[in-house]
Amino acid sequence: MPYLDLQRALGGLLAGESDLIANCANFSALVYTSLPELNWAGCYFLRGEELVLGPFQGMPACVRIAMGRGVCGTAAARRASVLVPDVHAFTDHIVCDPVSRSELVVPMLKDGALVGIFDMDSPLPDRFSAADQSGMEAAVALLMGACHL
């Protein structure tokens, strides 16, 4: 049950801290070091009409993504998670690290408003399941519940 462990660890990390950047930084580090087979995990924040890179773990990544573009911009525009089993089959996928083969993006919402997205990449095709999606949606909800904007 990796997501129950993740939730427990997250409860400890977020306790008594409401800073968005600090909590997103620790959240990225926790996810990256807890879940197997990831090569990138991190946040993009909504800034006007585009997403701008936030705290992350992994290789340096593209800084700005327009709303509706790539997997991240698609999840942001839909305000819904996007699970891509094979990034080569997602026409508008934005390549930050050519090693990435599958991707899961979860929107970060606060009181119904879009704050940004949380992105995870894997070097394995088909790395993410429906259980990963629901586990990450619950984890991101905990994260956003702890943060004051």
Ligand code: SME
């Ligand atoms: N692949 C993403 C871009 C962000 S990186 O993977 C870190 C996309 O298509 O939106």
